[in-house]
Amino acid sequence: MNSDxxxxxxxxxxxxxxxxxxxxxxxxxxxVSVHPVRLRKILSTLRKENIIxxxxxxxxxxxxxxxxxxxxxxxxxxxxxxxxxVPKCPDSNENCPIGKNLSDxxxxxxxxxxxxxxxxxxxxxxKDIIDEINNS
Amino acid sequence: MNSDxxxxxxxxxxxxxxxxxxxxxxxxxxxVSVHPVRLRKILSTLRKENIIxxxxxxxxxxxxxxxxxxxxxxxxxxxxxxxxxVPKCPDSNENCPIGKNLSDxxxxxxxxxxxxxxxxxxxxxxKDIIDEINNS
DNA sequence: ATAAACTGTAATCATTATTATTACATTTAG
DNA sequence: CTAAATGTAATAATAATGATTACAGTTTAT
Numbered sequence: 099m100n101s102d103x104x105x106x107x108x109x110x111x112x113x114x115x116x117x118x119x120x121x122x123x124x125x126x127x128x129x130v131s132v133h134p135v136r137l138r139k140i141l142s143t144l145r146k147e148n149i150i151x152x153x154x155x156x157x158x159x160x161x162x163x164x165x166x167x168x169x170x171x172x173x174x175x176x177x178x179x180x181x182x183x184v185p186k187c188p189d190s191n192e193n194c195p196i197g198k199n200l201s202d203x204x205x206x207x208x209x210x211x212x213x214x215x216x217x218x219x220x221x222x223x224x225k226d227i228i229d230e231i232n233n234s
Numbered sequence: 235m236n237s238d239x240x241x242x243x244x245x246x247x248x249x250x251x252x253x254x255x256x257x258x259x260x261x262x263x264x265x266v267s268v269h270p271v272r273l274r275k276i277l278s279t280l281r282k283e284n285i286i287x288x289x290x291x292x293x294x295x296x297x298x299x300x301x302x303x304x305x306x307x308x309x310x311x312x313x314x315x316x317x318x319x320v321p322k323c324p325d326s327n328e329n330c331p332i333g334k335n336l337s338d339x340x341x342x343x344x345x346x347x348x349x350x351x352x353x354x355x356x357x358x359x360x361k362d363i364i365d366e367i368n369n370s
Numbered sequence: 371a372t373a374a375a376c377t378g379t380a381a382t383c384a385t386t387a388t389t390a391t392t393a394c395a396t397t398t399a400g
Numbered sequence: 401c402t403a404a405a406t407g408t409a410a411t412a413a414t415a416a417t418g419a420t421t422a423c424a425g426t427t428t429a430t
Contacts, residue, residue: 099235099318099319099321099322100322100416100417100418101321101322101323101324101417101418103321104321104322104323104324104336104337104340105323105324107336107340108323108326108332108333108336111332111336112332115332122375122376122377123376123377124376128327128330129326129327129330129332129333130324130326130327130333131324131325131326131327131333132324132418132419133418133419133420135378135379135419135420135421136418136419136420138377138378138379139378139379141377142377142378142379152377152378153376153377153426153427154376154377154378154425154426154427155375155376155377155425155426155427155428156373156374156375156376156426156427156428156429157375157376157427157428157429158375158376158377158426158427158428159376159377160377171343182235183235183319183351185235185237185239185240186235186236186237186240187237187240187241187244188237188240188241188266188267188268188389189267190244190265190266190267191264191265191266191267194264194265195367196244196247196248196251196265196367197244197265197266197267199366199367199370200240200243200244200247200363200367201240202370203363203366203367203370204240204243207307207355207358207363210354211351211354211355212351214350214351214353214354215319215347215348215350215351217350218346218347218350219343219347222343227336227339230335230339231331231332231335231336231339234335234338234339236387236388236389237388237389258404258405258406259405259406260405268389268390269389269390269391271390271391271392271407271408272389272390272391274406274407274408275407275408277406278406278407278408288405288406288407289397289398289405289406290396290397290398290404290405290406290407291396291397291398291399291403291404291405291406292397292398292399292400292402292403292404292405293398293399293400293404293405294397294398294399294404294405294406295405295406296406324418
């Protein structure tokens with residue numbers, strides 16, 4: 099798994115803290131310690147999923163669409179990292195009854211496990227994170 | 235995440251199918267399509283956790299310790315892949331209140347999410363997998 | 371209308387993680 | 401004593417991730 103998810107959460111949290119302001123990728127990059135181009139790629143997917151809005155050009159930047167208490171982590175996880183929990187299986191031997199079927203079976207099992215995982219993340223909002231930050 | 239977990243499940247399932255026989259890493263490698271040395275490394279960790287027994291030397295090999303219905307996937311996952319769900323966070327800016335705290339908070343959240351994930355895997359045994367293979 | 375400050379994105383390079391392979395020590399059966 | 405195994409370290413090859421460069425397009429302000 100790459101770190102797109104945690105970077106995305108960082109971005110959204112950052113934007114939530116600066117609600118009603120427009121923030122540049124350069125600015126966010128300062129906080130996350132990640133190259134602005136990479137951030138823009140991640141922010142771009144968040145935009146396509148209507149989590150944030152971007153504005154090009156001078157005085158442009160990014161801003162949150164919804165209040166932090168409405169943004170749950172499962173959504174961000176789905177956008178950035180869906181399916182990454184499902185393990186890669188080596189392409190096992192087609193002539194072996196175990197190898198032949200195991201991959202499909204494991205994928206199914208992991209799908210279910212991932213749902214339990216996401217279900218927990220659904221209960222955590224960006225506001226929860228901000229509250230935790232404020233209390234620490 | 236690497237594919238150690240799915241390889242380990244494959245190995246254990248294979249050994250379960252050949253209960254009371256001793257199987258070589260070469261033999262398992264045929265089914266999994268993975269290099270025997272890599273298998274032995276993974277099998278070695280399973281041995282240390284008492285999932286399987288190995289015997290060196292001629293006529294040596296690997297065998298299962300317990301009946302398949304007693305082996306749950308969460309155990310195998312813990313052995314091979316514990317903590318791999320917790321996202322890597324870039325070392326973010328210490329001078330930024332968000333960056334400073336977010337990493338710890340995310341790690342905590344993911345710990346909890348992983349528990350839900352494992353809890354589901356705890357309900358799946360190697361016997362379940364064998365049954366699925368037999369029915370397909 | 372043009373310069374400056376942005377986003378959007380493709381392409382390349384560097385780094386890291388994963389996997390395969392080689393080599394060899396050790397153990398055991400026959 | 402030899403052949404067939406495991407155990408494991410070291411190296412090499414491949415794949416994934418991440419940083420950087422380059423540049424096109426958009427918008428603001430002068």
